[in-house]
Amino acid sequence: MSTTTEYTPKTSTGRIAHFVDQRVGGSGIVKEFGRKIFPDHWSFMFGEVALYTFVLLLISGTFLTFFFDPSMAHVIYNGSYNPLRGIGMSAAYASTLDISFDVRGGLFMRQVHHWSAILFVAAVSVHMLRVFFTGAFRKPRELNWVVGGVLLILAMAAGFTGYSLPDDLLSGNGLRIIDGVVKSIPLVGTYISLFLFGGEFPGTLIIPRLYSLHIMIVPAIILLMVGIHLFMVVVHKHTQYPGPGRTNDNVVGFPVGPVYAAKAGGFFFIVYGIVAAISGLLTINPVWNYGPYDPSPVSAGTQPDWYIGFVDGALRLMPGMLGNFSFEWNIPFPWGVNTLSLNVLVPALIPAGIMFTIMFAWPWIESWVTKDKREHHLLDRPRNAPFRTGMGVAGVVSYCVMWAAASSDLIATHFHVSLNDVTYWLRVLFILGPILGFVVARRIALSLQRKDREIVLHGRETGVIEMSPEGAFSERHADLDVYKLHTLVNYEDRKVIPAQPNAAGHISRSEKRRGALSKFFFEDRVAPVTPSELAALKAEHGHGPAEIEGSSTESIEK
Amino acid sequence: MGDHSHGSPDDSGTVAKAGTGTLDKFQDPGLPPHRKRLADTDPHAEKRAERQVALLFIISIIGTLSFFIAYFVLGRPENISEIRVQNAMLGLGTTFAMLGIGIGIVHWAKTLMPDHEISEMRHEITPEADRKDAEEIINQVIEETGIKRRPLIRNTLIGAIALAPIPAIFMFRDLDRTGKNAGEMVEQLRHTMWDTDVRLTRDPSGTPIKASDVQIGSVFHVIPEGLDEAEDMLNEKAKAVVLLMRLDPDKMEISEGREDWHYQGIVAYSKICTHVGCPVALYEQQTHHLLCPCHQSTFDLTKECKVIFGPAGRALPQLPIKVDANGFLVAQSDFHEPVGPSYWERG
Numbered sequence: 001m002s003t004t005t006e007y008t009p010k011t012s013t014g015r016i017a018h019f020v021d022q023r024v025g026g027s028g029i030v031k032e033f034g035r036k037i038f039p040d041h042w043s044f045m046f047g048e049v050a051l052y053t054f055v056l057l058l059i060s061g062t063f064l065t066f067f068f069d070p071s072m073a074h075v076i077y078n079g080s081y082n083p084l085r086g087i088g089m090s091a092a093y094a095s096t097l098d099i100s101f102d103v104r105g106g107l108f109m110r111q112v113h114h115w116s117a118i119l120f121v122a123a124v125s126v127h128m129l130r131v132f133f134t135g136a137f138r139k140p141r142e143l144n145w146v147v148g149g150v151l152l153i154l155a156m157a158a159g160f161t162g163y164s165l166p167d168d169l170l171s172g173n174g175l176r177i178i179d180g181v182v183k184s185i186p187l188v189g190t191y192i193s194l195f196l197f198g199g200e201f202p203g204t205l206i207i208p209r210l211y212s213l214h215i216m217i218v219p220a221i222i223l224l225m226v227g228i229h230l231f232m233v234v235v236h237k238h239t240q241y242p243g244p245g246r247t248n249d250n251v252v253g254f255p256v257g258p259v260y261a262a263k264a265g266g267f268f269f270i271v272y273g274i275v276a277a278i279s280g281l282l283t284i285n286p287v288w289n290y291g292p293y294d295p296s297p298v299s300a301g302t303q304p305d306w307y308i309g310f311v312d313g314a315l316r317l318m319p320g321m322l323g324n325f326s327f328e329w330n331i332p333f334p335w336g337v338n339t340l341s342l343n344v345l346v347p348a349l350i351p352a353g354i355m356f357t358i359m360f361a362w363p364w365i366e367s368w369v370t371k372d373k374r375e376h377h378l379l380d381r382p383r384n385a386p387f388r389t390g391m392g393v394a395g396v397v398s399y400c401v402m403w404a405a406a407s408s409d410l411i412a413t414h415f416h417v418s419l420n421d422v423t424y425w426l427r428v429l430f431i432l433g434p435i436l437g438f439v440v441a442r443r444i445a446l447s448l449q450r451k452d453r454e455i456v457l458h459g460r461e462t463g464v465i466e467m468s469p470e471g472a473f474s475e476r477h478a479d480l481d482v483y484k485l486h487t488l489v490n491y492e493d494r495k496v497i498p499a500q501p502n503a504a505g506h507i508s509r510s511e512k513r514r515g516a517l518s519k520f521f522f523e524d525r526v527a528p529v530t531p532s533e534l535a536a537l538k539a540e541h542g543h544g545p546a547e548i549e550g551s552s553t554e555s556i557e558k
Numbered sequence: 559m560g561d562h563s564h565g566s567p568d569d570s571g572t573v574a575k576a577g578t579g580t581l582d583k584f585q586d587p588g589l590p591p592h593r594k595r596l597a598d599t600d601p602h603a604e605k606r607a608e609r610q611v612a613l614l615f616i617i618s619i620i621g622t623l624s625f626f627i628a629y630f631v632l633g634r635p636e637n638i639s640e641i642r643v644q645n646a647m648l649g650l651g652t653t654f655a656m657l658g659i660g661i662g663i664v665h666w667a668k669t670l671m672p673d674h675e676i677s678e679m680r681h682e683i684t685p686e687a688d689r690k691d692a693e694e695i696i697n698q699v700i701e702e703t704g705i706k707r708r709p710l711i712r713n714t715l716i717g718a719i720a721l722a723p724i725p726a727i728f729m730f731r732d733l734d735r736t737g738k739n740a741g742e743m744v745e746q747l748r749h750t751m752w753d754t755d756v757r758l759t760r761d762p763s764g765t766p767i768k769a770s771d772v773q774i775g776s777v778f779h780v781i782p783e784g785l786d787e788a789e790d791m792l793n794e795k796a797k798a799v800v801l802l803m804r805l806d807p808d809k810m811e812i813s814e815g816r817e818d819w820h821y822q823g824i825v826a827y828s829k830i831c832t833h834v835g836c837p838v839a840l841y842e843q844q845t846h847h848l849l850c851p852c853h854q855s856t857f858d859l860t861k862e863c864k865v866i867f868g869p870a871g872r873a874l875p876q877l878p879i880k881v882d883a884n885g886f887l888v889a890q891s892d893f894h895e896p897v898g899p900s901y902w903e904r905g
Contacts, residue, residue, distance in 0.1 A: 035676075036678075037676055037677070037678040040675075080636075081638070082637075100641075101635075101638075101641060102634075104629055104634065104644070105629065105648055107641060107645050108645050108648045108649055108652075111645070111649075140683055173836055173837075173852065176796075176834070176835045176836060177834045177835065177836065177852060179834070179835060179899070180831075180833065180834025180835040180836075180898070180899035181834055183899050183900065183901040183902075184834075184899065184900060184901070185902070186902050187902055188902075189901060189902055190743075190744055190747070190901040190902055190903055191740070191743070191744075193901075194734050194743050194744075195730065195733040195734050196733070198733060198734060198735045198736075199734055199735060199736040199743075199746075199790075199793070200746060200747070200790070200793045200796070200797075201793070201796055201835070202792050202793065202796060203735075203790070203792075203793060204790075205735060235683060236683070237680055244586060244587045244588060244589060244590055245586065245587075245588045245589030245590070245677065247586065248680075249679060249680055250677045250678060250679050250680060251677070251678050251679075251680055252589065252675050252676070252677045252678075253675060253676070254673075254675065254676070255676055258667070258671050259667050259671045259672065259673070262663050262664070262666060262667035262671060263663075263664055263667045263668075265663060266659070266660045266661070266662070266663030266664040266666075266667065267660060267664065268660070269656045269657070269659040269660030269663070270656070270657060270660035270661060270664070271660075272652070272656040272660075273652070273653045273654075273655075273656030273657035273658075273660055274653075274657075276649050276650075276652035276653040276656055277649060277650065277653040279645075279649050280645060280646045280647070280648060280649010280650050280652070280653065281646055281649060281650075283642075288638075293792075294762075294792075294795070295792060295795050295796035295799060295830075295837065296761050296762075296779060296781070296795060296799045296829065296837055297779075297837065297839065298836055298837045298839045298851055298852065299851070300839070300840060300851040301851070302851070302852075312853075315833075315834065315853050315869055316853045316854060316868070316869060317869075318869045319868075319869065320833065320855065320865050320868060320869045320870040320871035320872075321865045321870075321871060326865075326871045326872065327871050328871030328872050328900055330905060336905055337905035338902050338903065338904075338905060339900045339901065339902055339903075339904040339905060340902070341871060341899070341900040341901075342871075343833070343869050343870070343871040344833065344834060344869070344871075344899070344900070347869070377680060408854065409851070409854060419854060420867055423854065423867075423868075482587040483587055483590045485584065486584060486586060486587055489583075489584050490583075490584065490586070529584075530582040530583065530584075531582060531583070531584055532582050533582075
């Protein structure tokens with residue numbers, strides 16, 4: 001410490017601030033973050049929605065714990081909801097009814113909690129799609145992409161463990177399905193099920209066990225992951241969309257104080273306001289209509305919460321029998337016969353497994369195929385990465401087909417078509433849909449790139465129709481301003497990199513595979529317009545559109 | 559002018575060939591000039607924005623107050639429609655309270671706070687000098703522990719660390735609270751409450767069923783007699799529920815050994831789906847199909863509940879039944895195979 005005169009604050013606020021500063025180094029934090037720059041774009045909002053709905057979940061969930069009794073002890077309901085009075089049920093279900101009917105604002109908090117959960121998983125998913133389609137996962141953000149994927153899985157786990165807690169008929173059947181799926185796992189499945197339920201299904205232990213997972217373990221891991229996620233955002237600084245003045249080496253946007261903090265902070269209240277409106281007006285999970293869990297009844301047309309739908313849909317799509325061939329195999333081993341239920345195991349594990357594996361590995365797959373090990377802080381517009389956009393759409397289509405399959409019965413009853421036909425068509429779509437999605441999305445992206453070229457080369461349409469001396473009509477085009485032009489021509493031009501021999505002059509098999517993938521991805525591509533190309537075109541015409549309006553052209557001349 | 563043909567891929571460089579020069583690039587024109595907002599130039603607009611922000615905050619205050627009105631004036635609701643009204647009012651009060659603050663702050667930021675975009679340089683995540691320093695420190699730390707020179711310490715430590723967490727795994731053995739050993743745990747899945755002469759009774763009333771009650775086309779949801787007194791009622795019920803229907807005996811395809819499992823066309827099948835265990839609750843009496851509402855597995859009753867559609871891989875187990883001296887339906891025995899979803903040890 002230097003020997004200069006010590007600072008003495010004059011106001012009481014100043015004295016408190018100085019006290020804290022002297023003990024925790026507040027000035028350094030303010031210096032680092034007070035004017036930190038964040039780029040602004042509406043698509044960066046999804047991550048914020050995810051964070052804020054998670055905060056809402058913590059707040060509303062904490063309120064609910066004060067009233068919820070996670071016990072499967074048998075009680076006779078004696079609360080104020082008449083239709084269920086005198087009926088035997090678990091204490092968990094009874095206390096859920098009490099929260100809904102006998103705690104003022106309890107129903108509202110339950111609905112805030114459930115709607116926030118639904119929005120949370122949705123926001124995480126859409127945020128990941130944004131990150132994927134704009135290439136924000138590239139170096140140095142690969143690990144943060146993985147953390148995001150883990151958060152998606154945790155969000156679903158949090159959702160499912162919470163969904164089961166009220167111990168109503170609907171969630172009980174959901175647990176029954178989980179039990180069936182777990183039992184299909186070879187060797188250990190039966191024991192996992194018996195340990196999970198503390199004996200046979202349903203037992204009296206699963207609700208308290210899910211409760212400790214739901215209110216402690218899963219949210220604690222989510223919090224930890226969110227912390228790591230945000231820490232890495234600070235380390236990397238946020239990505240930005242390409243545009244004039246925005247380069248790979250800078251970050252352009254608003255400072256945290258005051259603009260960004262105000263916008264982001266205000267946005268929390270907007271998210272809560274919207275969730276409150278939904279929760280006030282739209283009923284979610286009216287457990288009092290379903291009744292307590294009983295293994296015998298089930299209601300037709302029931303749906304899981306949306307984020308579990310894709311697994312449930314996959315279960316429905318898989319045929320159990322093809323003619324007389326069953327996918328349930330009894331395999332004779334020397335010690336006896338064991339059962340392998342491929343009709344359950346395959347749809348429960350394989351599609352989700354493939355999807356998450358490709359998702360987690362994608363940053364490395366892409367950098368391997370493109371041989372691109374550079375840092376990327378500028379995002380791609382999705383059209384400027386047609387291969388990636390195509391792959392992303394293929395994944396989305398495959399997910400959505402499974403998701404739609406979870407409602408196959410409702411599709412059939414609402415549209416008056418045969419349930420069997422709906423399933424057959426969805427099976428076909430499950431195979432063909434992703435391929436079609438890839439091809440179509442990639443073609444659309446390439447076409448949009450051609451349109452951009454067109455606009456750069458010929459200028460924007462002015463709406464002025466001219467008649468030539470010969471009598472022909474044409475529309476006058478005007479030069480783009482340099483800023484718009486820069487946005488349209490400044491993108492990563494990825495090319496085929498054929499398989500390369502290594503130092504010994506040998507082309508390895510994996511390198512051949514990489515070359516083939518590179519060809520598949522980048523054989524068709526649209527190159528950005530170059531200045532010389534534009535100049536040549538103008539020279540050819542003799543008089544460029546630049547003559548019409550006096551916009552600046554110096555920057556586009558080499 | 560405006561000749562579009564140059565944009566098409568065939569006669570221009572649109573679809574570029576690999577190896578096209580990349581140095582030929584447009585220069586970055588830099589950030590576009592800042593455009594002033596109305597509130598920056600017009601004092602009236604500035605004042606108006608200020609009033610708008612304050613109005614939004616006042617709306618929030620009104621929202622919070624209306625929450626209290628809903629909470630106290632509506633008091634404790636008596637019935638479900640009053641609860642709906644109170645819930646909607648609490649929700650809308652909160653909505654205005656939150657949106658007022660949120661939109662107010664954002665409006666403030668957008669109209670009155672500076673909207674100049676600022677450019678900041680990024681820094682290398684790890685400058686080479688830092689990496690070198692870190693490498694030296696780590697090497698020094700490793701050197702000071704001497705772990706490389708002392709393999710005995712290293713290897714025993716690895717062994718100890720690998721072994722230490724294993725007790726934690728064994729601690730979970732008693733997650734199963736039945737106290738059964740591994741074989742008994744799995745064995746219990748094979749048995750249900752059904753046994754010789756156990757009466758078939760209605761779910762949930764528990765009244766026994768006479769054979770004469772069961773008409774063609776009707777369906778009974780059945781539980782074993784005495785289920786209510788069972789120790790783990792729900793566990794037993796989850797295995798023992800049965801569907802009872804009557805068919806025209808001429809329409810039934812009966813396999814060898816099952817000829818006397820039905821009573822004059824009255825058949826009983828496990829209600830627990832062989833797919834993942836949902837109750838197979840829907841009986842289509844015209845087609846004699848049983849449908850599981852969870853994943854749409856469909857079973858043909860006339861063919862001993864063989865799977866004819868959906869993801870189930872195995873027929874529903876049949877409960878052999880007969881009639882006792884009083885004309886009530888009773889079980890001949892337990893199911894001859896485990897009910898419900900398949901598991902590895904099922905065999």
